[in-house]
Amino acid sequence: METDFYEQGSFLCIDGPAKKAGKEHANVKVCFVSNDPELLRSLLQKLAESDDCYWVKMTKKDRDGMYLGRCFFTTADRAGEVWAKYKGHPKLMVNIQDDDFASKFREMQFSWKDKPATEF
Secondary structure: OOOOOEEEOOEEEEEOHHHHOOOOOOOEEEEEEEOOHHHHHHHHHHHOOOOOEEEEEEEOOOEOOEEEEEEEEOOHHHHHHHHHHHOOOOOOEEEEEEHHHHHHHHHHOOOOOOOOOOOO
8 A cells, every 4th residue: 555645734644545535534533742753654654554544644843852643534433442552652642632622722722932932
């Protein structure tokens, strides 16, 4: 299977088999953070091969040494299974984001531009 990333804005992306088949994705996604971009890249390439994978993406540039990866599946349950599998991985931070829930708060997003990283 072709698992080469393509660039889209600030992300590297792979369309999974579900997207190529015209299926819909769940609005729950698995988010990964790692300071090892090659590990994250390899994991996302592997996940992108799953029949129920819709789309994966990762940041091209790090944020203070951290790279973000996201994976979308056709069902929320599959996202939960992937979260459970990788939650305890020693080189990854993993969470689930419910986009339906999060969308209510997007306009409240705070801009950290020109703010000290120590400000809370």
